[in-house]
Amino acid sequence: MAGTNGLAPAAGARVSARGWSWRHAGRLRPAVSELSFDIAPGERVLLLGASGAGKSTLLSGLAGVLGGDEEGDQTGELLVDGRHPAEARGRIGFVLQDPDSQVVLARVGDDVAFGCENLGVPREETWRRVGSALAAVGLDLPLDHPSSSLSGGQKQRLALAGALAMKPGLLLLDEPTANLDPQGVEEVRDAVARALSDWTTTLVVIEHRVSVWRDLVNRVIILDAAGGVLADGDPERVLKVEAVRLAAVGVWVPGIPPALPERRPGTTRAGDALLMAHDLGIGRGRKPRETEAGAGIELSVDAGLATAITGVNGAGKSTLALTLAGLLPPISGSVDATELLAAGIGAHPHAWKSRHLLTRIGTVFQNPEHQFLAGTVRAELAIGPRALGLRQRDIDERVDELLHRLRLDTLAGANPFTLSGGEKRRLSVATVLATAPRLLVLDEPTFGQDSRTWQELVALLAELLNDGSSVVAVTHDADFVDALADVEVRLEPRLSAGAAFLGADAVVMAR
């Protein structure tokens, strides 16, 4: 059969949970408690639940990578083919969320072979499986192709190929598409569909965008944040009955669109520009010719308007955002701040002092962890206001207000690195709002966010826009563009005759 390429396992694995609970060492509450269910060989399960309901913990448990007694306490039973998952290695393939953290080896072929080597598969058989697995996920690359040069979607398909080459009876996918653009999401979903087309392998996938996997699964299990299983059964029925409850905890349910905020147009006058890019060339590094991402870009960022920067991967969207934000110098041409934004410190944002950026341009990075500097959420929020030289009383006031506004009150003493994905995103936005910049630059603010965080974020940005601030956002998220953008700047790659990347053109579209 073309789809399986001889990679089908002898039989799918059977999963059973009997009153299973797991508490991470050092935590008071169990991450998962009192779970009981059976999954028959060949079943395909979509695992849903509120963030914090323990979906990832369950998947790690099934993969046998939760660790031993020093990592946490287990009660009840969680078995794969009647054995403890750690003893069923090789029967289980596991693909995680972050594309950058699961490539093991430098060359594509070697990386796929890695799992087979660890399972003691003979050399000839290993390379036969590597070829089949790469074909199954649609990665048509030479075996010695460097794995570091792959796109996010390709890296995830590589990880999938590595898991398939082990001929697993159970395939576990932990939000494999959360960090990908729409094209990458489709690539990975189609690769899974193709690879599992024989219906032998048991599949368990976590994802909060139901529509991605809806047609590929024949069962939905919803975990209850309070413990146990909330609902379990046929996708059609479960999604219908539980739709409202799921949407309320942040799951993207088809047919329930997120609530959109109200925009008040007309608060700005034509000509209220904050930033003007003229004949702008962008790029990173010291050798512009090697890293140039775009040239001849003309655009204007106006007060009270939202500008979305869109385009395919690698077109230089993030580079453009960092250049507009005054963090990267232009390679050619100029980024000029008008007096409305600069307020007397010169027209070139990249020449401003770091401290001067605070009230003018705030930047929210794609990975929130890159911008965290302090040991607690409260201290994190105080950094900007302190750098501005505000009095302690004013700092406290601002911080309290932000903690409340972004639902971070109960986390004030927590370490930013220990927060959930949605909480980290809210905190990274809050740190920028703490100094009330006129212009907000955000890089993929909605990547991997559940619908609840998404709605909060969009509402917050709409409020800022209504108050006269400006927003520039790099995004792949069509819903986000529809909800907020007044102007869309689309970066379109310019390719040579041999399809080599030469740079990008910016096409400005009013919406």
Add this chain to the structure above:
Amino acid sequence: MSVVTPFIAASPIARINPVAKLLAAVTLSVALLLSIDWISAAVALGIEALLLFWAGLSPRMLALRTAPLWVAAPLAGLTTVLYGRDSGATLWQFGFVSVTEGSLTLGVAIALRILAIGLPGIVLFATTDPTDLADGLGQVLRLPARFVLGGLAALRLVGVLIDDWRQLAYARRARGVGDRGRVRRFGGQAFALLVIAVRRGSKLATAMEAKGFGSDIPRTWARPSPFGAREVVLIGIGVAVAAIAISVAVALGSWEFVLA
């Protein structure tokens, strides 16, 4: 091109098992560390210079890779000439700086020795792919796979961490703390990178564990790591260069055994 997939031009030496290169370089280094006379170093360096033509590095590549040596060797030599142990006739004196026949000879010997030890090491490793080295260490020298492949996987993270470092620098400027003292900022940023590195590392470890790494099953190796006549010849060359250098020095009476 990245840390783990360097560009390596095809050449006879690039095809030799990295373990043989490692053994040849170690043999030569140990032999040359046994004495501090200039004759043995000069002889070794002379033969190495002739052999370099077969290494397959372009002149530009050779100059780039060995650049640190050409700075380090003369500097170390000069330091020894000026401040080294004095003996023999004094040639020049200025305060506590003195140049004597003894310190001059010693300086030359040290500069030559750094070149003679460093040159083959750098050339042999500039023609080595890290993945091939790990395969060799695991299959030929039978070092534990956990150690060898763990190290290789960590090396792959270096490229990702370089990108993290840039992002951290941009973020510090954006957060208003980019004007602070350079040293303090560097310290804070380095610590942040460490935290991120540990997190990336533990995720990678989980991914490796999920692929059966570290289990009790005896591991197979997908890539062969052949060790045959070519490899033996290369190690033989290393031994021969060391032997010739030592013999000439002993014959001319300049050999000074450092452990004696």
